[in-house]
Amino acid sequence: MKWENFRFALFEKAPEALWEHSLIVVITITLAILISVPLGIFLSRPKFKKFGLVTLNILNLLQAVPGIAVIALALPILGLGMEPAIVALMFQSLLPIVRNTIAGLLGVSSDVKEAASGMGMSQRRILIEVELPLAVPIILSGIRTATVYVVSMGTLASLIGAGGLGNLIMGGLSLFRPEYLLVGAGLGALMAIFLDRMINYLEQRITPPSMGAE
Amino acid sequence: MIELDQITKQYPGQAMPAVDKLFLSIPKGEICVLVGPSGCGKSTILRMINRMIEPTSGIVKINGDDVTRTDPDQLRMGIGYVIQQIGLLPHRTIAENIAVVPRLYKWPKGKINKRVDELIVMMGLDLEKTRGKYPAQLSGGQMQRVGVARAMAVDPPIMLMDEPFGAVDPIARTHLQDELLRLQKEIKKTIVFVTHDINEAIKMGDRIAIFDAGKLVQFGTPEEILTNPINEFVEDFIGRDRVVKKLNLYLAEDAMQPIGCVVKGNELHTVAQKMKDAHVRVAFLLNEEGKACGQITVSDTEEFGRDIEGLRKRVLRTEKAFVQTTTPFPDALSLLLEYDTDYLGILKGEELCGMLSFKGIRKHVYRKEGE
Amino acid sequence: MTLSDFTSFLMKNSKTIMEYSENHFTLVLLAVGISLAIWVPVGLLLTKSDKWAARVLALANTIFCIPSLSMFAILVTIPMFGLGRKSALLALVLYAMMPLIRSVYDGVKNVDRNVIEAARGMGMGTRRILIEILVPLGMPIIFAGFRITVVMTTGIAAIATYIGERNLGRFIQEGLIRSNTPMMVTGALIISAIAIGLDTILGLVEKRIVPKGLRISR
Missing domain, CATH: 3.40.50.300 (P-loop containing nucleotide triphosphate hydrolases)
Structure with missing residues (x-):
């Protein structure tokens, strides 16, 4: 290992890769949340229970598809670049958020809901003032799972020209430059762990003390 | 052990x-x-x-x-x-x-x-x-x-x-x-x-x-x-x-007292005299099969006098005012209060074998309490 | 790309597909086998100590966060491992740590404490309680962890192609490099089919594995 290579990887290559990677993660997760949470709310309403089961099963199947296969399938359909990668990753990060949104909302005890409606709250108000706040920690936990996943699969997105830390790793592998590998892989790992810890911290902060951690 | x-x-x-x-x-x-x-x-x-x-x-x-x-x-x-x-x-x-x-x-x-x-x-x-x-x-x-x-x-x-x-x-x-x-x-x-x-x-x-x-x-x-x-x-x-x-x-049998007077259905007109002779304040009525079917108190006889049919009706009101020998005191007390009476007949199976009174219960509890 | 591209690719490369599939399955089987052998006992052991359980689970969680490509890349730079199967196996076993330990721990911990208390009170020994109560009652959760592990390992194993494994991931790798879409798509579809197939089959088993007494209610 040479310091020269290491320095180059860390200071010349990494900033751009890290920026691209962050962009992929943030955009993907934002889109995933915007789609999944409303979808989860919709599917948790009693009227759509049956529909919810079907949707969950489909998402479950999608989730079983390995990330590398998703990336590979995205290329011929969506083309090269960052946008196709984001769309592909987003599809796969829906499941944990949708699933947790439904679980969180259904997990609110019916006593609480009944009490709220007994006080004269409408279904809408109950959703906004009672169910969602109580479900937020669980929804966040789903977002955490999805985020870690997107950081991880984001490294493969470089295969279809999306850039990101994957570029450093792939470059390192093909040229066999361990310095590139360490910088790319290390930053990827740190990013995933950091986001995981951060969202986990949020979860803990937001959980009412009586409900306990996790 | x-x-x-x-x-x-x-x-x-x-x-x-x-x-x-x-x-x-x-x-x-x-x-x-x-x-x-x-x-x-x-x-x-x-x-x-x-x-x-x-x-x-x-x-x-x-x-x-x-x-x-x-x-x-x-x-x-x-x-x-x-x-x-x-x-x-x-x-x-x-x-x-x-x-x-x-x-x-x-x-x-x-x-x-x-x-x-x-x-x-x-x-x-x-x-x-x-x-x-x-x-x-x-x-x-x-x-x-x-x-x-x-x-x-x-x-x-x-x-x-x-x-x-x-x-x-x-x-x-x-x-x-x-x-x-x-x-x-x-x-x-x-x-x-x-x-x-x-x-x-x-x-x-x-x-x-x-x-x-x-x-x-x-x-x-x-x-x-x-x-x-x-x-x-x-x-x-x-x-x-x-x-x-x-x-x-405690069970009913613990405070059981003997019965002083029983009468048959056709002997109702003699019951007042019989109680007086026996020096008791309550008598029990038996039906044709010898089963106990009610109680007559001295005040009942005074109230109805010669009105035997009225007396018979009054007696039948207490048709179910009986306990078993093994009935615990609280259940017996409940019956006493329910029928507003001072006495209950005690049955052993179907057979009348004694009676229980408010006074008897009180005495029994008092004696045990004093021991 | 059309359906005929797909079928002709399948026909022409059936030998390679067989070879890659075999390699793929061998790697998955080895990794899952080793993982079970290590992590199940560890999970069981952790149920004895909450303090250690928290520590080890936190470690497993952290490892699980590491992107798979990163993990392979890091292991490759370690001289003892380098390119090849050792690194691939180690990475897969490390990933399996979280789902397996977690599910064994949760499965056993979820068993009603009163059932264990009553069993102990009747004179059942620790071993008997483990075999007759904890394992069967914890099995649904443990098996769910096993299912996740198998499906996940199958997927990640494909990425090991970048550190020298010759398995189904190679179609994707080569296809990308040579801009050979049929090759790439076929590879992706085969892996997807295998993963979905395994997930579905194990999902069915998972439903059947719940002890009858827990499935029915009044």
Whole structure:
């Protein structure tokens, strides 16, 4: 290992890769949340229970598809670049958020809901003032799972020209430059762990003390 | 016989010992109830008998043998154990649940099956319907029956019961209590029974041990404890209504008085004279088959005089004002109040054998209280 | 790309597909086998100590966060491992740590404490309680962890192609490099089919594995 290579990887290559990677993660997760949470709310309403089961099963199947296969399938359909990668990753990060949104909302005890409606709250108000706040920690936990996943699969997105830390790793592998590998892989790992810890911290902060951690 | 000798249990990090230098001797073949407020150490004591918890110091002896000389698993196999939460194995059928300990003893299959059937019937459960069911398919009361059956599977001489009926609904609880008492008359086990409910303790216990903060406060028969609570704690614990509670300990026959006067249906016009001759204030009416069907008091005869039909109607109003010899005092009192009368006839089966009066009950309780 | 591209690719390369599939399955089988052998006992052991359980689970969680490509890349730079099967196996076993330990721990911890208390009170020994109660009652959760592990390992194994494994991931790798879409898509579809197939089959088993007494209610 040479310091020269290491320095180059860390200071010349990494900033751009890290920026691209962050962009992929943030955009993907934002889109995933915007789609999944409303979808989860919709599917948790009693009227759509049956529909919810079907949707969950489909998402479950999608989730079983390995990330590398998703990336590979995205290329011929969506083309090269960052946008196709984001769309592909987003599809796969829906499941944990949708699933947790439904679980969180259904997990609110019916006593609480009944009490709220007994006080004269409408279904809408109950959703906004009672169910969602109580479900937020669980929804966040789903977002955490999805985020870690997107950081991880984001490294493969470089295969279809999306850039990101994957570029450093792939470059390192093909040229066999361990310095590139360490910088790319290390930053990827740190990013995933950091986001995981951060969202986990949020979860803990937001959980009412009586409900306990996790 | 179970002896606890100088038993102390000190949990690490707690200032007070959970059980403090306890000496207790539990006689064979009796139900001994350990009772006290929560946290008084009663469950800990129970669990030290089968070594679920080991005492910090002191010796537990069963029939003179130190329990620490036996391997804990072996020891527990020989002692029935029933807990409030029952803890049936949810993935095993009722028959398999009851068969657990016989299986640990490696009984042959035929013997196990026979014993399981016997126990299911003994616990008043439907054999065919229950055998193959899973615990989740039973009600709480039924599950606890299975719990008790399971504990009795190998007919252990000792049974430990930790608030066994605490989680079932009140009606099922009464049934279970009654049935355990009925069973106990036949099986004569040494039963150590933990509860926080003093009423249950009075009902179930041949002997009651009252605990407070890890110490034995009073040990005696329910009557002794209700009659002479040793201190204010016990008095408070058994409640202001201790004398009323004591009524549960007595049966109609305890205060039975002889009957001075009975009349047949066609002798109603002579009843006033007959009572006067016998110097009694109440007479009982018998129907054609000789069955008691009501009572006549002196005031009834004065009220109706020659109106025999009116008197007959009045008498028939008390057609059901009778108790059995084994009826406990509270039920008898309830009937006395219901019929607004001073007397009740006592039946043994169908036959009139005596009577019970308000005064008699009062006298009986007063005499016992004075002892 | 059309269906005929797909079928002709399948026909022409059936031998390679077989070879890659075999390699793929061998790697997955080895990784899952080793993982079970290590993590199940560890999970069981952790149920004895809450303190250690928290520590080890936190570690497993952290490892699980590491992107798979990163993990392979890091292991490759370690001289003892380098390119090849050792690194691939180690990475897969490390990933399996989280789902397996977690599910064994949760499965056993989820068993009703009263059932264990009653069993102990009847004189069942630790071993018997483990075999007759904890394992069967914890099995649904444990098996769910196993299912996740198998499906996940199958997917990640494909990425090991970048550190020298010759398995189904190679079609994707080569297809990308040579801009051979049929090759890439076929590879992706085969892996997807295998993963979905395994997930579905194990999902069915998972439903059947729940002890009967827990499935039915009054």
